[in-house]
Amino acid sequence: MARAQWLTSDEQRAWRAWVASTILIFDALDRQLQQEAGIPHGYYEILARLSESGGRALRMSELAKQTSSSRSRLSHAVARLEERGWVRRRNCDTDRRGQLAELTDAGFAVLAAAAPGHVAAVRKHVIDALEPQQIRQLAEIGEAIVAGAATAG
Amino acid sequence: MARAQWLTSDEQRAWRAWVASTILIFDALDRQLQQEAGIPHGYYEILARLSESGGRALRMSELAKQTSSSRSRLSHAVARLEERGWVRRRNCDTDRRGQLAELTDAGFAVLAAAAPGHVAAVRKHVIDALEPQQIRQLAEIGEAIVAGAATAG
DNA sequence: CGTTATAGGTTGAGAGTTCAACTACTTGTC
C-alpha cells in the first residue's frame, strides 16, 4: 500500500529488514543486561564510556554525545546510577554550569561483571550472524548515516 | 578497556557505528511522527501493517510478529489506538481466544496523512545517506540477523 | 473424557523516555 509508492521495493526490503533486526537486537541486549546486571542497555553504555575516559569521568554533555543521548535522558539516567552508587556527580572546575559524571569503583565492578555477558550477546546476535565483509559494510553504513545526520541536521 | 578484549577493533567499530546510527534514526523518526501524527514509530508500524492486510485486520499475535513486538506491548498499544478510534478489536471466528485488530477509516486517514512525512524522514536519514549497493547490503545484513535470531533462539 | 500443558491475550505496577519549562552560568555585542 501507501509506502510502496515512495520507497522502491529494494529500499523497502532494506528498511523493513533494518527495523526488524534492530528491534530484535535491542530487545535481546536489553533483556540480557536487565537480567544479569539489572540495567538497560543505555545505562551500560554510560558506564562503558566513563570507564574508557581519562579519570573515569566525563562532562555530562560529552557523555550525552558519546551515548547518542538527549541531555534529559542522560540526566535521569545518571540520577538512577547515582542512587545505586555506581556514578558520582562532581562540579566542573572550568565551567560552573558544568557537571562531571564519574564512575565509582562499585560502578566499575558492575561493568566488569556485566561486560562478558553483554559482549557474548552482541556476538551471538550480530557478529556471528554476519560474514566478515558484512561487518565492514555495517561499519561503513552506520558511519554514513551518522555523517549524514551531522550534515543534514 | 574491557570490551576491546573481546571484540576486535573492526567489530567494535561496526558495533558502535550501528548503535549510534540506530539511535539517531529511531529518535528522528519518533520525533517526526510524534510531531506530525502524535504517535510513536511503533504505533505507525501497527497502522501500516493493518492497512496492508486483507480486510485491514490481523490477529493480535500475527500483528505482534510483523511488528517485532511482544504481546504485552502490542496489547497496550492497540488499547491506546482503540481509545483514539483508529483501531477496533473484534473476536476471532475460528479461535475463541483470538482477537482481531481492525483498522478503522479514521485510522486509515491518520496513516495516510502521516505516511508522506514518515517516508520522507526515512529517505532523509537512511536511504539518501547510502549508496545503492549499501541499500542492498543493509537488506542482507538485516535479514541475516533476523534469520540468526530465528535459528539460534 | 479428564487432566495437564500450551497458546492467545490482557492487566497493573515499576521503570525509562520525552517534552517543555526552568535555573544558572557564559559569551557576544553595542
Next chain:
DNA sequence: GACAAGTAGTTGAACTCTCAACCTATAACG
C-alpha cells in the same frame, strides 16, 4: 559594563515499555 542570546544541566508530568501474574480457550495424552 549591561543585556540579549546561547549553553549546561535539571525537573516533573505524561506516555510507553517491560515483567510477571493472570484468565481463558485449545491441544495433547493417557
